[in-house]
Amino acid sequence: MNSVHNNLLLQIMFLYMFIQSNLSLPTKQTVILALKTQQISSGSLPKAPNKLSFHHNVSLTVSVAVGTPPQTVTMVLDTGSELSWLHCKKTPNTPSAFDPLHSSSYSSIPCSSPTCTTRTRDFTVPVSCDPKKLCHAILSYADASSAEGNLASDTFRIGNSGLPGTVFGCMDMFSSSNTEEDSKTTGLIGMNRGSLSFVTQMGFPKFSYCISGRDSSGVLLFGDASLPWLRPLNYTPMIQISTPLPYFDRVAYTVQLEGIKVSGKLLSLPKSVFVPDHTGAGQTMVDSGTQFTFLLGPVYTALKNEFMRQTRGVLRVLNDPNFVFQGAMDLCYLVELSRTSLPPLPTVSLVFRGAEMGVSAERLMYRVPGMVRGGDGVHCFTFGNSDLLGIEAYVIGHHHQQNVWMEFDLAKSRVGLAEVRCDLASQRLGVAE
Template identity: 55%
Template structure:
């Protein structure tokens, strides 16, 4: 879920890490390897966010290059395993702003594509009434009789437009036809005027929804397996497509099963990649968190989701509080607490410190590793991934010290009812989504090396 779309996509990196490069290249036959990049960007100029809203969903996003239509138009799409319907900012898109509303950058021009077709009110697509989208497609009525879509996310961004179909080309894979939202109005609160993202020259054209919903790109294209590897910083990672992967499941991967709940519950997202969190450790200390706190309750609140569309990781308060306390206890000799009780970064991160960049660099290798213990697997977070430097915040004489916050946030403070494992903590981890066997696999990896070996270039 974003905080808030061909062939089958397949694991290669763990094979490369163990010298099986030939097998990995063979697996690419009939598929493709796409560059995946974590970068600061915005979809368009944005207004200042309201209080207590998440502002960072598109500050740092995972983006992939895609070609859409005939002739192909190159677009950049945010890879989001937490969203369903893919969408593109379309020609004529406007974004609300205090001044004259600007046109969206790099918008897709449907009228220039011979394979583009907007869905009409009478089409079967517009009559779709699945259970996955909060607001299903609906008819706008005369005179246009267009089929409309309206999407909203937990970070208060929203998108409105028409339901349409066109061909998508990802890497060297054959083109596939898929439904998507052709967005004509987009509003975002993910960055403010002081964020570097607002001034970035990069701009995303849309979002590729990869969850398990009926209208996701995964479901529409019959994808049974896909994988990605995120390089730290702005280095290139990769998204791997091609082959069935049945004979290439690497034993080094640790898998955790996807959690299914058949009955509808108000706070349980049934199309998310939901896994079971069984414990949290800080260093060698397993936190005394009751199992009931880590499992969905009778309303569905408390599920754990693996989400490429959310930057950081969020824990419910009853798990966040002991994590924060134990981390502070184990780092007293390494980091000086910020000492400002009212300072909360992005409305959800209040375990913060003040230190110079040199101090943090020296301390990063001594910080206790935080492990998210899943059923059959673990996501281990250590070193530089544990701290995030807050943009624009300096302390001390001459601003010698920066402000750093622990990269685990409090879900309750952010208005969420779930645990979310964000992409910042998936860096240098090969993540495989195996829909055929209802599981997610994790393996430590060097994503930059895998990108070089597979020839994925931005």
């Protein structure tokens, strides 16, 4: 799921490495990719084709090689989407795009193919046949952007592993509120549990990532993370249902949120508010394609009120009813520009079945870029109201996954969490600069 626009651009570049020691699997070798984040201004965007700027908040991106001979493309890592897609060249000299005409292994998928009729929630509009009898698809996202083009297949390479015949969308039409920035993006890599997702097509039973909020480093790992220094993971089971429901995404990484604590105090809410209703609305999804965390209205209001109560006299509330950051975050504060750090803040803990995720210090606040009120900067609480976005779900964004080892175990249908210094994890794996 792509999240709502803001003016911050962040670039994440992956450097490939291949580990063949005690990280190997019986049938596949583990692939480790180094992660580097770099905050850039819109006026200094790099033009190299293997670098990506992306305006849908802060996004995680991975560089892979596609086609024969290989073309380097950079794709947003999205655990909330199924179908991967690339900007495909329609005219010469198109920047940051994949050129299918220069790949001998590229193949268009006809609309008569069973792949064309594979059901995925990514297709908000049913697939159709174009005039050339090719499979035509339209993808839409929560930020109102969309991509349109044909389904195709080609060879994708991760590390030393090549996967021929990988299905993806070769998109040549786009709609967005920021066309200039979108023209520089290369695509999206879908990582949910659907049959067309990249991780499913690769055949790895699990993958992990660790995002550093300290020194802009991190790591993405495909395969088994048998790392002796990694703390024991606390696992929470993925919630699965057999009956299709209109508002329940059955291929998302859905876990069960059971409560929220503020400085150890559990919010006084019935557990029923965290359980999906008869329509499927109210599931809790772990989504790397969304920056912040969004909660259904009643839970968001309870958290907001308790956080305000515990920070009274510590933080100054921005009393401006006309300002709602990203359309869903209405709790913002004024912080003196002269301050080099925020005052001590209460820890917010998301309580899952079998595991907890603590959110503390700077991860609780986000400085709104370029917004100054007098001598103050504006910092907003990093939890939002999903009701204001029209999303019938709880969404755990990657901002709150910083310095948490996140393992997605598809074989055992569970998500593992462990607090870890992600910059140190990268160094131990030999992928930090």
